Amino acid sequence: MIDISRVQKELQDCEKDRDSSGIRVCPKSDNLTRLTGTIPGPIGTPYEGGTFQIDITIPEGYPFEPPKMQFSTKVWHPNISSQSGAICLDVLKDQWSPALTLKTALVSVQALLSAPEPKDPQDAVVAEQYMKNYQVFVSTARYWTQTFAKNSSLEDKVKRLVEMGFGDAQVRSAIESSGGDDNVALEKLCSG
Amino acid sequence: MDDYLSGEEEDDYYYTSDQESLEGLDHDQSNLQPLSSSGNTAKVITKESLLAAQREDLRRVMELLTLKEHHARTLLIHHRWDVEKLFAVLVEKGKDYLFSGAGLTLVEDDPTFSPSSPMMMTCDICVEDVATHHMTRMDCGHCFCNNCWAAHFTVKITEGQSKRIRCMAYKCNAICDEDVVRSLVSETQPDLADKFDRFLIESYIEDNKMVKWCPSTPHCGNAIRVEDDELCEVECSCGFQFCFSCSYQAHSPCSCSMWELWRKKCHDESETVNWITVHTKPCPKCFKPVEKNGGCNLVTCICGQSFCWLCGGATGRDHTWSSISGHSCGRYQEDKEKQLERAKRDLYRYMHYHNRYKAHIDSSKLEDRLSDTILEKVSILEKRQLQLRDFSWVTSGLHRLFRSRRVLSYSYPFAFYMFGEELFKDEMSAEEREIKQNLFEDQQQQLEVNVEKLSKFLEEPFDQFADDKVTQIRIQVINLSVAVDTLCKTMYECIDNDLLGSLQLGIHNIAPYRTNGIERASDFISSREAAGEKCQPSNSGWNSEDTSCSPRKRPRKEGIYRNSQTTLLDLNLPADVIERK
Numbered sequence A: 001m002i003d004i005s006r007v008q009k010e011l012q013d014c015e016k017d018r019d020s021s022g023i024r025v026c027p028k029s030d031n032l033t034r035l036t037g038t039i040p041g042p043i044g045t046p047y048e049g050g051t052f053q054i055d056i057t058i059p060e061g062y063p064f065e066p067p068k069m070q071f072s073t074k075v076w077h078p079n080i081s082s083q084s085g086a087i088c089l090d091v092l093k094d095q096w097s098p099a100l101t102l103k104t105a106l107v108s109v110q111a112l113l114s115a116p117e118p119k120d121p122q123d124a125v126v127a128e129q130y131m132k133n134y135q136v137f138v139s140t141a142r143y144w145t146q147t148f149a150k151n152s153s154l155e156d157k158v159k160r161l162v163e164m165g166f167g168d169a170q171v172r173s174a175i176e177s178s179g180g181d182d183n184v185a186l187e188k189l190c191s192g
Numbered sequence B: 001m002d003d004y005l006s007g008e009e010e011d012d013y014y015y016t017s018d019q020e021s022l023e024g025l026d027h028d029q030s031n032l033q034p035l036s037s038s039g040n041t042a043k044v045i046t047k048e049s050l051l052a053a054q055r056e057d058l059r060r061v062m063e064l065l066t067l068k069e070h071h072a073r074t075l076l077i078h079h080r081w082d083v084e085k086l087f088a089v090l091v092e093k094g095k096d097y098l099f100s101g102a103g104l105t106l107v108e109d110d111p112t113f114s115p116s117s118p119m120m121m122t123c124d125i126c127v128e129d130v131a132t133h134h135m136t137r138m139d140c141g142h143c144f145c146n147n148c149w150a151a152h153f154t155v156k157i158t159e160g161q162s163k164r165i166r167c168m169a170y171k172c173n174a175i176c177d178e179d180v181v182r183s184l185v186s187e188t189q190p191d192l193a194d195k196f197d198r199f200l201i202e203s204y205i206e207d208n209k210m211v212k213w214c215p216s217t218p219h220c221g222n223a224i225r226v227e228d229d230e231l232c233e234v235e236c237s238c239g240f241q242f243c244f245s246c247s248y249q250a251h252s253p254c255s256c257s258m259w260e261l262w263r264k265k266c267h268d269e270s271e272t273v274n275w276i277t278v279h280t281k282p283c284p285k286c287f288k289p290v291e292k293n294g295g296c297n298l299v300t301c302i303c304g305q306s307f308c309w310l311c312g313g314a315t316g317r318d319h320t321w322s323s324i325s326g327h328s329c330g331r332y333q334e335d336k337e338k339q340l341e342r343a344k345r346d347l348y349r350y351m352h353y354h355n356r357y358k359a360h361i362d363s364s365k366l367e368d369r370l371s372d373t374i375l376e377k378v379s380i381l382e383k384r385q386l387q388l389r390d391f392s393w394v395t396s397g398l399h400r401l402f403r404s405r406r407v408l409s410y411s412y413p414f415a416f417y418m419f420g421e422e423l424f425k426d427e428m429s430a431e432e433r434e435i436k437q438n439l440f441e442d443q444q445q446q447l448e449v450n451v452e453k454l455s456k457f458l459e460e461p462f463d464q465f466a467d468d469k470v471t472q473i474r475i476q477v478i479n480l481s482v483a484v485d486t487l488c489k490t491m492y493e494c495i496d497n498d499l500l501g502s503l504q505l506g507i508h509n510i511a512p513y514r515t516n517g518i519e520r521a522s523d524f525i526s527s528r529e530a531a532g533e534k535c536q537p538s539n540s541g542w543n544s545e546d547t548s549c550s551p552r553k554r555p556r557k558e559g560i561y562r563n564s565q566t567t568l569l570d571l572n573l574p575a576d577v578i579e580r581k
Helices: A004-016 A102-114 A124-132 A134-148 A154-163 A168-177 A182-191 B002-008 B019-037 B047-065 B069-078 B083-093 B095-101 B146-158 B178-188 B190-206 B256-268 B270-279 B334-383 B392-418 B430-459 B467-499 B527-532 B539-548 B574-580
Strands: A024-027 A034-040 A051-057 A068-071 B043-045 B120-122 B129-131 B135-137 B143-145 B211-213 B223-225 B233-235 B241-243 B280-282 B289-291 B298-300 B306-308
Touching: A004 A024, A004 A102, A024 A102, A034 A102, A051 A102, A068 A102, A124 A134, A154 A168, A154 A182, A168 A182, B043 B047, B047 B069, B047 B083, B047 B190, B069 B083, B069 B095, B069 B178, B069 B190, B083 B095, B135 B146, B143 B146, B146 B178, B146 B190, B178 B190, B190 B211, B256 B392, B270 B334, B334 B392, B334 B430, B392 B430, B392 B467, B430 B467
Parallel strands: none
Antiparallel strands: A024 A034, A034 A051, A051 A068, B043 B223, B120 B129, B135 B143, B211 B223, B233 B241, B280 B289, B298 B306
């Protein structure tokens, strides 16, 4: 029942203005049910400079049911779980409309990064810190951005790990199997 | 025969056997009249009449606002079928506010969009080019292709959101036109369209505080609609009597929350559990509760394990009266003893009230069976050629007995909570509580005495008695019926005004007392239908019926209790008593 043609059109549409929006959606699987969205951290926020990856699952009833979205990049934000990356956002739940698209949903997620709603938290610890100790929150969020969402290309990551003394092919497969996260890849390389 | 009158002197409250008292009944009845005639507004809504009932409210809104039916329904669902409230919003805030609040958007037909001219348009949902005649524009102006609409409706109906399916456009609050939903869904999924219709129709019950499903199990399929007051007790046409506010069995003069507590208490026998915790200790080896029946503090369980009663710890067997060898647990005991005293007292208190409550419930069950034998007696009497020909006093007395027995049994849980500490600990001082309790218990006792007397008279083998003796019994039964009715009424008034009425917390309310017993909901007849035909003799007709038709013709083969309306008798009877004199 998934409307494949609509998803395809959405992907094309997104590709057209990826330079201006910075938002990308790439398929993870051939059947277009699993995708990866990428959004840049909004300027003027602790997330600035980071690139955030979001796992997207297209449900059977799409676009009449909302797509499932979850951060795969670790984020420190009151409405995003610091553990699982689950997002608390109305348009992904009851306010979803079939007229919305993956791109508009990602824009909403991006907007959520700029405008947290600590009163309706997904992560209580972060929300409490946001309300009681805003400065600490900002520096934690910035630190997380630097650590987990730093905008480095694949080649940069490979180079960094190779410099640490691992073999090129080994590094590439480790990065690939850890979803592009060079920190996870490093852990794998060290343990394996 | 004199035996029946022996109680007379000690109980001056309710009767004297002379004729004067019968004359007085006329007066009594006129007092009671407003009570019995107030109401009779509850209606049974069956599957068949549900549509008509709903349509009545729809018509009022449609006529006032010149709307189509589905628009009126959208407004009414939003306002939970409260027509008065809807009209109030209209008057106060205006039509636009009313409409937009309910997600109702009415736009004039857009001439640029005509489905007759074949044109291609892109549907924003599936991003396909679709011929305009395969697209549908909602009242809010948003236009998408029929396939997308149908898919959207399918998801929403399956999710159980039939009553308020919003337009697909982002942030559009408009509710989709039910005709469009129905026609688009039924094309491919007729089952789902039926489901949609059912949800819409049942919204009249689900979203309406004046209508409730009859809580009978197995469910009779009916719903009951009340007119003015949700605080009442009704009888569904299936015979089930329930409290409209809480949907449990009728329980006045207990308030709903008292009844809820009592039900739970009786159910989990919490007092027994309480007693076990206080009086026993689990054996440290087999964990069975062990009760100490005397002796020293070294207790031996049937499993052979010895343990210290004071601390519950396992010990050896060597001990003296005051100590156990190798074991010491000096313990401050006062606390424990207080707890024990308290639990004991609470348990006895509960047992007192529960025993009486149960006794009356049991009696009423026995009396229920008795009604058959009493009816038999009546038919025997009728065959005998007695002076007295009217035996409606028997059935009336029986009704009165059932009703007052019910009141009496529920008055015990009421008293348990009213004068206990659970609910109103800080509401009354100890003296105040005592005065009120005495006042209430006096009334309760008087009611009880009279109910028992009534029961006794009705159980007499009066079918074998001589003429004059039957006449005597008749007078007793009639007088007692009136007395019992008055006592019930007084008790309700006392509860309403002096007991619950004086409390700070206004959360305890009781359904009003009705002389004629719990209101039987009458069949729903839509006002249009009713206007067409002459007013059917519904419940309101039975008073006149009593006097107009000869009591001998009363259908007596039918069970008296759960029958058609013609057997609903005026319990006060005096009208006919006086007529005969």
